[in-house]
Amino acid sequence: MRGFLRRLAGHLTRGLVMIWVVVTFTFFLIRLMPGDPVQVQYEKLIAQGMSPDQAASATAVTYGFVPHGPVWKQYLEYLSGLIRLDLGVSVDSQGVAVADRVFGAMPWTVLLVLSGILVSFLVGVVLGVVAALKRSTAVGHSLSIAGSLLHGVPPFVIAIVLAAVFTRRYRWFPSGGQYNGDEVAPGFYYDFIGDVAYHAFLPAAAFAIASYGGWLLAMRSSVASVLGDDFLLAAELRGLTRMTRFRYLARNAILPLFTVLAISFGLVFGGSIFIERIFNYPGLGMLLFASIGARDFSMMSGAFLMITAAVIVANILADLLYTFIDPRVRRQA
Amino acid sequence: MRLSVRQRFWRGVWVALKRRPSRILGVIIMALFVFMAIAGPWFYPDRLPYNVDNMYAPISWDHPLSTDFEGVDVLALVITGTRGVLLVAVAAGLVTMLVGTAAGLYAGYRRGAADSVLMRIADFALTIPGFPLLIVLTTAMNFGAWWKMALVLGLIGWGGLARAVRSQTLSLRERGFIEAARGLGLPTRHIVTKELLPNVAPFIATNLLMAVTGYIYAQVGLYFLGVLPLDTSNWGVMLNAAVFQSGALISPDALPYLLAPLGAILLLTLGVVLIVDALEEIFNPRLREG
């Protein structure tokens, strides 16, 4: 238990450091951008007739810091705002708090990403086992090639194809939105959840199809390496049933995949920009995309920050899960 | 017959390719794309001819892949669009290879504090979601010159390679031949280039290939989203127009215009997959002579 806590503390520290670096990055990104948008807004407000003080505080509300004085002071203001979860307000649509938008969009992306990863993990792992066990047959070979291809193709290709076929050519699925606001109101009841699932199905499927190839390949090589381990032969020679041996194989082969899981979150969250854009699904990726189109820099850095934070948290969870499953790590305490 | 090292290497490449015909197909596909990138633009004028009366033309000898919404030949668009994207991707791949290999070798061979610091940075580069970062950077910085784009792409993507090279180096370091080389007083330069590098070469080669395709797709993705200016012609710009502007998703006439860039991406991926399959064997003398 002490080992576990120590590990957790290490993760949290590293995660916080990472978030801090990203925060610093976003601060300077906007601050030092060619044609400094903060300064531009400030000057625009003055040109509109505001006093310098008024303009400064209005700009401060937008970006979370006053565009004057020493840089370190601006930086500290920005940080203290962040600690209070104040990400400023949208440049594009005045009065809308970035934090509200970001936190509102977040659950929808998490829904897509998690269901996508879960499905692709399960499918990929199962097919990976088949590909490894049948590796010298046509089935195994074609599974591997298909896996490699899908792993190699960028996610937007898959999303475009799905969208073209299932929302335009055949209108089986809705062409956008999280749910149909005209027919169902948010709440925890069957119709609403069903509608959410209906809207989320295609984008989540795009996530799943885009990433199951990676799991398939990882699982195939993991199974192949465990198959060469002595303990499986030992289990066979001890007369353990086929089912028991298969469980031994599967558990040992899945374990290393949890370390891959951590890395994959970054990729998958990154892919959300394409997938949400193509399916018109208003999540974090869509928010980031929209803020870029509108040059809404405060929104952009807020969305980026939130995506990064989500990836870091997912990383930590994946690693803790690994710690919990592998006795070699668990018992080190 | 005594062959030189180079002759023996190329013979090994041939043997590995011959083992599976699919690998030769992979080489042909890759050669096709490289040829398209280098020579493609020479076959067409700088400004492709357009004819608004001939939009989404039926497939014919003149327009084997139909035309776009302005009547420009789609095949010409696909071919001429290769060079710019590939150039940036190759350059970015080289940056990744240099930085990743150097960092991985250094961290794995030296260990200690340098290792810890480098790997923390690599972890960081791995964790930060690359594509969102790229979009943000692109928006903020407005990359004008192609090499700036290449540099940024290359620097975003080195973490994975560095980690892989480091763990390989660490395990090689435990093997006797590295210790023996140190014990013989061979200089570090020799140990790294002659003893370590050939053993991690397959990783690097595979990774370089994957990185280059990854960077091609990253650029195509940026164009597709419209983050990069749409004033050139390439697969991403085509996809952007097809999906978001011209309604190619609905109109069956426009289907070739949508399918052409998608097909190019699929074909390129296929080529890469087939070649990666051969690389491991090419670099491993044990597998090579089987």
Next chain:
Amino acid sequence: MIEGRGITKTFASRGGVLGSQSVTALRGVDFLIPRGGAVSFIGESGCGKTTLGRILAGLETYDGGQLIVGDTDLSTLKPKAREPHFRRVQLIHQDPYSALNPTRTIESTLRDPLRLRAAQTGKPASWVASQTEELLSLVGLDPSYVLPRYPHQLSGGMRQRVVVARALTVEPEVLVADEAVSMIDVSLRLGILGLLRQLRETLGVSILFITHDVATARYVGADGELYVIYRGQVVERGPVETVLADPVHPYTQCLLSAIPVLHGLERPGEDRLVPKEPLDEKMEPAGCLFAPRCPFATEVCVSERPVLGRLGGTPQHHACFFPASRHVVATPLR
């Protein structure tokens, strides 16, 4: 000549900040390897014998004591300046396969250290080629067969000979052979052992032979010295034949008792000893390190730690309060 005085080494095992634990590998070891001589270290795995060999070859640092190579005390030198001295000691690894780079031919493996040497001593390029062939012949290999091949194309015995040839490229004074035959086919082992013996005679190279198999140590250096090491301490030390014929430390006696008896060819020694307990490396006794496993341990053994000496007037050095002759080694029937 290489001399060690009071060499100590402690490994900090990694347990994080809170739970770090250290393992003492060497507790003040003195040894002397004379020019052209043979010295054997025997003991169980984890006794520190391998660490000592690696320290000598410069692959591991030592915490305390002096290491004197020729007439240079390495302890007085900066780490960089020690390197040329360590080159005079070459390590022969246990696993000849991992000791050779799988991506390089034997020719390039041997050529590089020779080129370096040619550059340092101003020898012509032709010397490299002739020296390569000469070294391979010296270790009993056919150069034309071996040179163009990769390690995986050679047998274990051949690989180990290549490893020896590579060590000889720098004209070392000492070869440290660490379990050098344990991964080689039985029928080929004696050939490698014989090679080491022959190198002593023809080149005057000293051999430090590290093993848990006492009989192989005797084969390589019957005229040399035997050091029996237990948990980082030398517990018995003397001429090979003396220690084997009349071991006085109970640990040595246990080790020798464990050697299988070829029934039909020899008769087991009547006093064969078995340790009472398995080795527990975590326990750190205050007295004699072997006391917890020693069948003859008394109160004084538990409270005081004996030092290496000649208590009881034995011909060899030992670290035991109660040295006693016991007949543990098998005797031939004919």
Next chain:
Amino acid sequence: MSIVELSTETLPGVAISGLTIAYRTDAGELAAVSDITLGLPAGTITGLVGESGSGKSTLALSLLGAVQKPGRVTAGSVVIDGIGDITKLDEHALQSVRGAQIGYVFQAAQNSLNPLKTVGKQLLDLGRSHRVKDLRGLLREAKVLLSRMGLAAERVLDSYQHELSGGMRQRVGIMFALVLNAHLLVLDEPTTALDMITQANILQIVRDVHAERGLTTLIVTHDVGVVAEVADRMAVMYGGRVVEHGQTMEILGAPRHPYTRGLISAIPRLTGPVDAAKPLPGTPPTLGTIPRTGCVFRQRCPLRMEICDTVAPAMIGGVACHAVNETEQL
């Protein structure tokens, strides 16, 4: 059920006859084990000595009907008393025989335990696989065996593989092989990579449990010393063939086959003249280089004759050598 009580079932003797096992390779099917006929008399310990590539491990696996792909039994039979010809059993029958009637102990250097489960949990898996009703009884029996071998049973059962030392793992391996009361015990290089003292302990245990449980034991090793220490009978393998077999004492005292002779005289001894040990010239063959016709040992043989190139020597009176048979018949 106490461990000293002898079983009333018939002791399983093993009769291997004409056994040939071939591996499919790029160069065609190559025999790793050729035409071996050998008996393991009930109640004895037989030592099988051979170098790497001699086919000894393949032969050991064939006793459990477990020759690994791409290998297969191409001819011959392995008849075990009370089981029948094991090469003819189907997978289900093999599964119930393995572990329950035939125990197999792995090389010490190999990890024969599932790294993610404790020894105790794996023991329960073993029990369930063999439909043991009384799992508590199984645990009890395991504890008796482990304590018998000098281990703290409770702690070992609660341990993962990585928490056990080499010697402990090997004892756990023996426990697994015997806990279901198997009567045929196959040990594959049980002491390789162990220390001298640990090796001596393990061999002592093997000898003791063999006697206590009335086993038929086969111990496969490259080390003549191990065989000398424990085995009543021994067989020497070279290039996929048994070249000599008989009583251990007799073979060690007066080896007849030139390979056996060479092997024994290549062992350095602790007493006597140092130079009594003589190296064996040449290199043992690998699967690809085993001569397909004639005597497999001829390339390294001091007694080589013309006939050795073409005709494989028959096993006569426990030795398969043209030269020896010729001189002994005179």
